[in-house]
Amino acid sequence: MRISSLRLGVLLLGALATPAFAQMPGPPGAVCLCMKQSVDAANADMSAKNSALGAARAELDGIDQQLAAARAGVNVDNPQAVAQFRQLLEQRDATAKRAGGSALTDAQAASARYNEAVAAYNNQCAGRPLPPPPPGPLSCPMP
Numbered sequence: 001m002r003i004s005s006l007r008l009g010v011l012l013l014g015a016l017a018t019p020a021f022a023q024m025p026g027p028p029g030a031v032c033l034c035m036k037q038s039v040d041a042a043n044a045d046m047s048a049k050n051s052a053l054g055a056a057r058a059e060l061d062g063i064d065q066q067l068a069a070a071r072a073g074v075n076v077d078n079p080q081a082v083a084q085f086r087q088l089l090e091q092r093d094a095t096a097k098r099a100g101g102s103a104l105t106d107a108q109a110a111s112a113r114y115n116e117a118v119a120a121y122n123n124q125c126a127g128r129p130l131p132p133p134p135p136g137p138l139s140c141p142m143p
Contacts, residue, residue: 029131034140049110056099
């Protein structure tokens with residue numbers, strides 16, 4: 001069996017080009033759309049968690065101001081005044097625990113998830129135009 005030089009050239013060209021084509025970076029557009037959707041969801045979650053942290057810190061600041069104002073005027077001989085001041089201190093402690101604990105941890109975790117989603121998106125999709133979204137909801141696998 002004799003192969004013509006033209007056929008041999010086409011076969012060699014095809015064989016050489018296939019690995020380069022297979023190694024070309026870039027997922028299909030739908031994958032980038034799903035990754036963009038994941039980035040948007042992570043951003044919304046991060047914003048909500050940061051808002052909750054900001055609210056907890058603002059509440060803590062408000063209680064600190066109330067304590068500062070009340071501290072000078074508390075009549076230590078009045079058990080009811082002392083009890084109200086202690087209640088405000090307990091409220092401050094609970095708020096400080098939330099602002100420095102769960103709210104802070106939640107905000108940090110949400111920021112880390114957002115940063116990971118952005119890094120993954122940038123790694124695979126940066127510089128590529130997104131295709132128009134398909135009609136109807138986009139069906140993306142859950143991460």
